[in-house]
Amino acid sequence: MLKVSFQDLTKSEFATQVVNEKIKHIEEKFPELKDHNLNFSMKMINSPQHAGPDLFSARLRIVGKRFKNLIIEKKAPNLYKAISQVFAIILERLNRSRDKIRSKQRSQIRKQQRSRLYYVSPKIEG
Numbered sequence: 001m002l003k004v005s006f007q008d009l010t011k012s013e014f015a016t017q018v019v020n021e022k023i024k025h026i027e028e029k030f031p032e033l034k035d036h037n038l039n040f041s042m043k044m045i046n047s048p049q050h051a052g053p054d055l056f057s058a059r060l061r062i063v064g065k066r067f068k069n070l071i072i073e074k075k076a077p078n079l080y081k082a083i084s085q086v087f088a089i090i091l092e093r094l095n096r097s098r099d100k101i102r103s104k105q106r107s108q109i110r111k112q113q114r115s116r117l118y119y120v121s122p123k124i125e126g
Helices: 013-029 031-035 079-117
Strands: 002-007 037-045 055-063 069-076
Touching (some): 002 013, 037 079, 055 079
Antiparallel strands (some): 055 069
16 A cells, blocks of 8 residues: 655655656566555655755565564655655565575575485384
């Protein structure tokens, strides 16, 4: 379930559409994310005390069983750059976690195979 929110920023249908497309692409690669809650928030950071260009922030929070509490936040001078940076990092993190799970499963299988090789069944005399 995806929830897109805007803070200190006018709601943009185009930005929402970009986020939805990127989430759809990620869910195709990681179907286990369909059971997770996804919260994507975008905001503009503008300080009246400091003059200068506006800064945009994009934040993705994933909560669920497999990916417990994953939060990624990036800031950039352009909103769409911040969005693309968040999705580049989330792909990297999800791939890394999938590889970690796969390597744990492989090591468990190897341990089981080794224990079978060295197991000597007792002879029953009768």
